[in-house]
Amino acid sequence: MNTSLNYAYYPGCSSTGTSIEYDMSSRAVCAALDIQLNDVPDWSCCGSTPAHTVDHTLSSALSARNLDQVASMGLDSCITPCPSCLANLKTAKHRMEDAGFRDKVNNLLDKPANTQVGTKSVLQILVEDYGVENIKKKVVKPLTGRAVGAYYGCILNRPAELMQFDDREHPMAMDNIMEALGATVVAFPLKVECCGASFGIPRKDLVMRLSGKLLDTAKGIGAMALVTACPLCQMNLDMRQAQVNNANDSHHDMPIFYFTQLMGLALGLTEKELGIDKLCVSPRTVLDAMASEQSVKERAA
Amino acid sequence: MKVINVNLSYNSDFVTQVEEESGQKLNNCYQCGKCTAGCPYTDEYDIAVSQIMRLTQTGQKDKVLNSKSLWLCASCESCTARCPNKIDVARIMDVLRHMARKEGYIGIHTIKTFWDSFLGSVKNNGRVFEVGLLANYISHTGRFWTDMGLGHKVLPKGKIHFTPSEMQGKKEVTKIFIRFKEESAKCRAREKSREISADSRSPQDEYVPELRLLSRVFKHRNLH
Numbered sequence: 001m002n003t004s005l006n007y008a009y010y011p012g013c014s015s016t017g018t019s020i021e022y023d024m025s026s027r028a029v030c031a032a033l034d035i036q037l038n039d040v041p042d043w044s045c046c047g048s049t050p051a052h053t054v055d056h057t058l059s060s061a062l063s064a065r066n067l068d069q070v071a072s073m074g075l076d077s078c079i080t081p082c083p084s085c086l087a088n089l090k091t092a093k094h095r096m097e098d099a100g101f102r103d104k105v106n107n108l109l110d111k112p113a114n115t116q117v118g119t120k121s122v123l124q125i126l127v128e129d130y131g132v133e134n135i136k137k138k139v140v141k142p143l144t145g146r147a148v149g150a151y152y153g154c155i156l157n158r159p160a161e162l163m164q165f166d167d168r169e170h171p172m173a174m175d176n177i178m179e180a181l182g183a184t185v186v187a188f189p190l191k192v193e194c195c196g197a198s199f200g201i202p203r204k205d206l207v208m209r210l211s212g213k214l215l216d217t218a219k220g221i222g223a224m225a226l227v228t229a230c231p232l233c234q235m236n237l238d239m240r241q242a243q244v245n246n247a248n249d250s251h252h253d254m255p256i257f258y259f260t261q262l263m264g265l266a267l268g269l270t271e272k273e274l275g276i277d278k279l280c281v282s283p284r285t286v287l288d289a290m291a292s293e294q295s296v297k298e299r300a301a
Numbered sequence: 302m303k304v305i306n307v308n309l310s311y312n313s314d315f316v317t318q319v320e321e322e323s324g325q326k327l328n329n330c331y332q333c334g335k336c337t338a339g340c341p342y343t344d345e346y347d348i349a350v351s352q353i354m355r356l357t358q359t360g361q362k363d364k365v366l367n368s369k370s371l372w373l374c375a376s377c378e379s380c381t382a383r384c385p386n387k388i389d390v391a392r393i394m395d396v397l398r399h400m401a402r403k404e405g406y407i408g409i410h411t412i413k414t415f416w417d418s419f420l421g422s423v424k425n426n427g428r429v430f431e432v433g434l435l436a437n438y439i440s441h442t443g444r445f446w447t448d449m450g451l452g453h454k455v456l457p458k459g460k461i462h463f464t465p466s467e468m469q470g471k472k473e474v475t476k477i478f479i480r481f482k483e484e485s486a487k488c489r490a491r492e493k494s495r496e497i498s499a500d501s502r503s504p505q506d507e508y509v510p511e512l513r514l515l516s517r518v519f520k521h522r523n524l525h
Contacts, residue, residue: 013429016466020459044474045423049376050416053398056322058481062423065473108480110473154377159389168382192382194341197375201438201447202411206373210341239451278458 005129008070008078009037010119012085012231013045018239019082019231021275025260026081026122028274032267033130033138040069040078046088049198056095057104063092064105064113071114081122081260083156083230089119090162121156123229123259124165127173132180140268142182145293146286148262149188149223150174151214151237153195153230168192174227174259181266186223190214195236204240208247211236215244215252225286227259234258239280255283265290307359315362315400323396327358329386336380336390346370350380350390357393366401372408374398403489414441424478427471432463 015023030037047062067089070078080086096102096115106112120128126135152171160168169192178185195214196207214237218226228234238256245252256279264274265287276283320327330351337343337351348356348368356365365371371394380390407413418437422430439445455461 013466016428017431017462018455018460042468042470044427044468044470045429047423048419048429050419051423052376052395053416054402054420055399055481055485056395057484058477061477061481062474065470065477104484107484108477110476154375154379158378159381159391192379194375194377194379197377198415199373199375199412201435202409202415203373204447206342206345239455242454243450278460280454280458 004036005034005125006036007038007125008040008073008075010040010043010046010066010070010078010080010085010089012080012082013048014082014231014235018235019258021261021278022081022231022234022258024273024275024278025258025264028269029126029260029263029267030122032264032269033126033135035125035130037079038073038075040066041073043069046085048084048088052088052091057101057108059088060092060095060101060105061108061113063088064096064109067093067117067119068109068111068114070117076116077118077120079120079122079125081229081231081258083121083153084232086119086121087155087163093118094162121165121229123156123173123177126177126263128165132176135177135263136180139181139266141266141294142297143178143262143266143290144182144184144297145290146224147184147186147222148178148225148227148257149186149218149221150178150191150259151188151218151226151228151233152191153228153233154192154197156229157192174229177259177263178227181263183262186221188218188221188223188226190217195233197232197236200236200240204243205247207236207240208244211240212244212248212250215241215254216248216250218254219252223254224289225255225257225283227257227262229259241281253281255279255281255286257283307361310363311360312362313360315365316357316360318400319357319393319396322399323389323393325388325393327354327393329388330354330358330384331386333385335383335385339379339383341377341379342370342373342375345373350374350394353394353397354388354390357397365397366404366406367408369408370394371398371401372412403485411442411444414438417441420478422465424475425471426465427468427474428466430462430465432461433465 011023027037043066047059051059051062093115096105096113157163157166157171158168166173175185194210196210199206234256241252261274261276332351332355334351337349340350343349348370353365353370374394376391378391384390415438418434421437422434439447
């Protein structure tokens with residue numbers, strides 16, 4: 001294991017609001033594993049989905065400002081917890097390799113864009129740079145007692161040629177981490193199906209249908225909780241779960257964790273520092289069951 | 302079923318523009334339908350994504366840019382991930398959306414307004430200010446009941462802020478948007494002057510699209 005892991009960290013807008021617990025738990029987990037995160041100074045929005053639906057030059061210019069901020073730190077790579085930020089930052093770097101496109105982006109910027117800064121997800125560096133085996137060695141409270149499913153969402157690994165991580169149809173990074181933490185992982189067949197993305201406000205009916213399907217399937221395969229790596233997926237499945245139940249006449253009560261939150265618990269961090277209380281669907285029953293199973297095992301040992 | 306005479310409505314400029322802006326070869330699509338089979342939104346689409354591909358190949362600009370599907374595509378990348386010919390279909394959908402927007406085709410008002418409100422928030426604050434974004438969206442759509450029911454769930458969690466996050470460089474972000482608007486205006490002016498010169502073409506030029514279509518078909522056959 002490389003003992004001096006050190007990255008520029010781009011939190012993304014949702015980390016300051018609706019996905020604050022993803023940011024809290026990502027930072028806490030990295031600190032617990034001696035992974036140093038350096039905040040990108042004065043970072044701005046990557047433009048997310050709305051920017052690339054309007055124009056690719058605009059989208060890349062918004063990302064380029066941030067890549068430039070990373071370069072100003074003397075670093076050539078950064079990590080982000082959010083798949084949408086990840087996709088935009090990576091796409092900008094990739095497209096700006098074309099000189100004609102880069103010129104158009106530069107027309108929108110104060111100074112020419114940096115084209116050297118690469119981006120990875122927090123999940124990717126945990127798996128590839130730190131290593132699942134090394135994570136396993138740090139577990140002090142195994143996640144025993146309840147079955148969890150891993151839901152990746154659609155853009156964490158796609159398009160594959162750009163993302164260069166895990167599998168486009170059957171990713172395993174989070175499944176492997178959860179298994180290393182001692183959880184019983186159920187194979188979630190819809191792990192890369194769309195949750196309804198950012199249509200929650202303009203076309204809520206789409207989110208109700210697609211997220212409803214994810215929750216129905218998760219329940220059907222016996223998952224007691226899902227873990228996600230995407231703020232939008234988590235928000236649709238957690239914050240909107242009551243809306244989904246109303247719309248579909250279902251009765252789900254399924255906690256939706258960020259994978260970093262369960263990682264933190266297994267590493268012995270407190271619920272408070274992982275923002276467990278920020279979740280809308282209470283995870284109390286599942287967490288208590290894990291804790292009691294764990295104490296039974298400890299007593300047996 | 303409506304029959305379209307592609308020779309009459311084939312718009313070669315449209316095909317060229319989509320290919321140039323997306324970097325994809327439209328003729329690589331052989332209509333297997335795998336993109337449509339995996340599209341989570343296909344039940345809502347007025348034209349399935351594989352049909353959008355076929356209509357784009359055959360230069361049916363007006364029909365394609367009028368489609369609601371362009372606005373319902375969530376860029377989930379399923380089509381791109383599953384295309385056996387490695388066509389980045391999601392990128393083509395993105396490019397078609399750009400063209401539709403530029404030419405004033407607004408398929409679904411609420412979705413366009415949401416995206417515009419999001420970007421307006423970024424332009425003003427440098428980062429997304431969620432409450433401001435929602436207020437802007439509601440004021441433009443009149444949908445006051447949007448997510449009202451979530452307030453009591455989310456507010457106590459301390460996730461929602463009523464003032465935007467402060468960043469020093471927000472003027473740099475605003476400038477990106479201003480320059481983008483200026484560049485887009487220059488681009489429109491250039492296109493307009495091209496259209497004027499195209500209008501003064503000789504009558505024989507009208508046959509060019511068909512000839513180009515034929516030459517494309519032959520080129521395609523020779524390749525395979």
